[in-house]
Amino acid sequence: MTKKSIIIDTDPGIDDAVALAIALFSDELDVRLITTVNGNVNLEKVTYNTLRLLQFFDKEVPVAKGAEKPLIAEPVDASNVHGETGMDGYIFEEPDNSLLLDEHAVNAMYKEIMNSNEKITLVPIGPLTNIALLLKLYPEVKENINEIVLMGGSTGRGNVSVMAEFNIYADPEAAKIVFLSGLPIVMAGLDVGLKALVYPEDSELLKDMNDTGNMIYHLFKKYRGGSFNKGLKMYDSCAIAYLLKPDLFETVDTFVDIELNGELTKGTTVVDLKGYLNQESNAKVCLDINGAEFKKWFMESIKKCK
Numbered sequence: 001m002t003k004k005s006i007i008i009d010t011d012p013g014i015d016d017a018v019a020l021a022i023a024l025f026s027d028e029l030d031v032r033l034i035t036t037v038n039g040n041v042n043l044e045k046v047t048y049n050t051l052r053l054l055q056f057f058d059k060e061v062p063v064a065k066g067a068e069k070p071l072i073a074e075p076v077d078a079s080n081v082h083g084e085t086g087m088d089g090y091i092f093e094e095p096d097n098s099l100l101l102d103e104h105a106v107n108a109m110y111k112e113i114m115n116s117n118e119k120i121t122l123v124p125i126g127p128l129t130n131i132a133l134l135l136k137l138y139p140e141v142k143e144n145i146n147e148i149v150l151m152g153g154s155t156g157r158g159n160v161s162v163m164a165e166f167n168i169y170a171d172p173e174a175a176k177i178v179f180l181s182g183l184p185i186v187m188a189g190l191d192v193g194l195k196a197l198v199y200p201e202d203s204e205l206l207k208d209m210n211d212t213g214n215m216i217y218h219l220f221k222k223y224r225g226g227s228f229n230k231g232l233k234m235y236d237s238c239a240i241a242y243l244l245k246p247d248l249f250e251t252v253d254t255f256v257d258i259e260l261n262g263e264l265t266k267g268t269t270v271v272d273l274k275g276y277l278n279q280e281s282n283a284k285v286c287l288d289i290n291g292a293e294f295k296k297w298f299m300e301s302i303k304k305c306k
Ligand SMILES: [Ca+2]
Pocket: 010, 011, 012, 013, 015, 016, 039, 040, 125, 126, 236
């Protein structure tokens, strides 16, 4: 079986930590590079968290630090959801920094993509700043990118403003560049993230499952992405689930643009389900997910971790 080669662009973040665990221990994915971006918490913290996670998982994947700020927008911060460090709730060992590359994420991605024998799938699970910079600086990478499977956006309401989802809202200009890049996009946003739930009884099973399950259990106790009792939302794991089990999702090919100037709607993914804008489709948008099957897949995936 040939593994799918991916680059994960991330801002851990508790649900990022879970998505990384699943991706790193999957037999079907080859995680070539992890790049970090300002998002849930600042760049220093998300990079530190990524290195802490890799040390915990005992996985040697190069890490490159990316954008410190959005392209144009003011930075927003989600430490109210993920805690002050971005991964509160578990005591990790201090990582050594040997996996941290001495170059910017955009250059590291460029080299990895251009030197790869097979096409690379980009998996951004944070704001899209690094990906937008990559596509503008090095448009030639498009030739060797298979597709972009991202967590972000919504066909309905938002989770950071009335209409906007956090990852898109955090850097809407970057999101616009990515969606209009001409590359195939898969958008796994709130429509599925809100239904990708882990319940307290599942968390209890995770606690004694293995080291990763135990770590995740402790992070979940602090996580505010949903309520521990009503179910925690595994937003970022949806992008990984799409890579590994696309049949969990109901999708539609449609046109998506990003609202940049709306007084109340900045950062909204305008998903043109009825074709008002008369544009060719540029994205496969996930409309629904089989929540029960997702949960089953999720628990089986964590079981494969250390
Ligand atoms: Ca994230």
